[in-house]
Amino acid sequence: MAESATTTGHIASPALAVQPNKQSARQTTGSTIAFADEMIIRRNIVARLVQRDPSALEEMYDRMARRAFGLAYRILDDGPAAEDIVQDAFAWVWDNSQKLDSERGTVDGLLLTLVHRRAVDALRARSRRDALPDSSVSSNAGQDALDLVDEVQRNLDADAINRAMDQLSPEQSEVIDLAYFGGMTHAEICEKTSLPLGTVKSRLRLALNGLRNSFGLGGSS
Amino acid sequence: MNCEEIRDLLPAYVLGTATPHEIGVVEDHLARCGLHEEVAALTASAALIASGSKSVEPPAALKARIMAHTAGATAGVQRERGTPRRPWLRRLLAVNPIAAVLALALVAMAVWNVTLQGAESPEKFVHFYRGQDSDWLRVETVLGDPGAEVSLGGFDRLDDSQLYHLWTTRGDQVLLIGAFNVNPEGKWAGEFDFVFEEGDRIWMTSESASGTDQPTGEAVFKTRF
Numbered sequence: 001m002a003e004s005a006t007t008t009g010h011i012a013s014p015a016l017a018v019q020p021n022k023q024s025a026r027q028t029t030g031s032t033i034a035f036a037d038e039m040i041i042r043r044n045i046v047a048r049l050v051q052r053d054p055s056a057l058e059e060m061y062d063r064m065a066r067r068a069f070g071l072a073y074r075i076l077d078d079g080p081a082a083e084d085i086v087q088d089a090f091a092w093v094w095d096n097s098q099k100l101d102s103e104r105g106t107v108d109g110l111l112l113t114l115v116h117r118r119a120v121d122a123l124r125a126r127s128r129r130d131a132l133p134d135s136s137v138s139s140n141a142g143q144d145a146l147d148l149v150d151e152v153q154r155n156l157d158a159d160a161i162n163r164a165m166d167q168l169s170p171e172q173s174e175v176i177d178l179a180y181f182g183g184m185t186h187a188e189i190c191e192k193t194s195l196p197l198g199t200v201k202s203r204l205r206l207a208l209n210g211l212r213n214s215f216g217l218g219g220s221s
Numbered sequence: 222m223n224c225e226e227i228r229d230l231l232p233a234y235v236l237g238t239a240t241p242h243e244i245g246v247v248e249d250h251l252a253r254c255g256l257h258e259e260v261a262a263l264t265a266s267a268a269l270i271a272s273g274s275k276s277v278e279p280p281a282a283l284k285a286r287i288m289a290h291t292a293g294a295t296a297g298v299q300r301e302r303g304t305p306r307r308p309w310l311r312r313l314l315a316v317n318p319i320a321a322v323l324a325l326a327l328v329a330m331a332v333w334n335v336t337l338q339g340a341e342s343p344e345k346f347v348h349f350y351r352g353q354d355s356d357w358l359r360v361e362t363v364l365g366d367p368g369a370e371v372s373l374g375g376f377d378r379l380d381d382s383q384l385y386h387l388w389t390t391r392g393d394q395v396l397l398i399g400a401f402n403v404n405p406e407g408k409w410a411g412e413f414d415f416v417f418e419e420g421d422r423i424w425m426t427s428e429s430a431s432g433t434d435q436p437t438g439e440a441v442f443k444t445r446f
Binding site for chain 2: 054057058061065066067069070071073074079082083086087090091094109112113115116117120144145146148149152153158161162164165176179180183184185186187201202204205207208209211212215217218
């Protein structure tokens, strides 16, 4: 019950700029229980991963593989390559499972971050662009960010996250697509779009701060 | 750079598309400035973009490949605490390459259920099986230790919906060694971190690529250590 109460508080948080649609609003009570159950299940998976229980990875696969594969496929547009990326990411989670924090809510955000990172590396290698160093997963801010991802996912489903993405202007969506799904640096986006460097930087900044606000992760800066 | 200039670099930093120079500039600044929470929030926002991606059903074989990895990696953790594999050969190669070549030749002759009498690894074991249809299996391992080099050939390549599953019967237990498909030439070679024991019976079935804990298909071959 404590789980339900905690999650209800998050659901009702006024900080969330992306509001549930009317259908979701009518289902708030059921959704709250479902979210609480979901978090219990996710935590149970992490705890079993730490204990090196293969069935935990299998359960995680059943829940996450379609999203992970969809992400890798969108970046690479190549089924076999996307398979390798997803396999590599799940293998990383398993190989490092004893280092996971069993108090942490889930590893879903970590898995998708790994898939994104590896898929972008593969994409850049394929197009003979220099590899980019990883700056996001290992830092302290990266760890805190994964907690925030869990927090947001507790409150917003994929549809709500997509609605937040839809609130971006076409110009902002374009630069986010090129950077996140195309793995392009500032200079590469400039070359692709013929935009000045300052415009690319400001559009990325506005876009990401817009998403941050929509996800209820603090004010823009 | 001041905080505002750094904020211009943060999106690329959290999206994972910053150049090494930009990462250096950002991290130098973060070490002296209190932007930690802002970076965490932006990193989370970037990571959440993935959550909006369309789900796509992966091929069925992917799950079996991932679960086969767990079987290997579980034993792999134990291996770090165990005896390194083939240390005698590495040492011999370093000290006397000619002796190492002779040793390898001896190993090559000693197939067919031969326990090698090496001074440092007396339990080293090579098992070779050859069937009536030119199918064959070779297992090289140290009994009781995790890790086995397995190669086989002479089998039909399965379609994507199926994988060969290699099993061991030990007493009344049936244990999964691993899953794979052979190449177009009908061969496969790889390493399983599986602990073989004397008397193990090895056999192989073709199963659904989604994986199974228990064999359902008919044994393609059976052989006993």
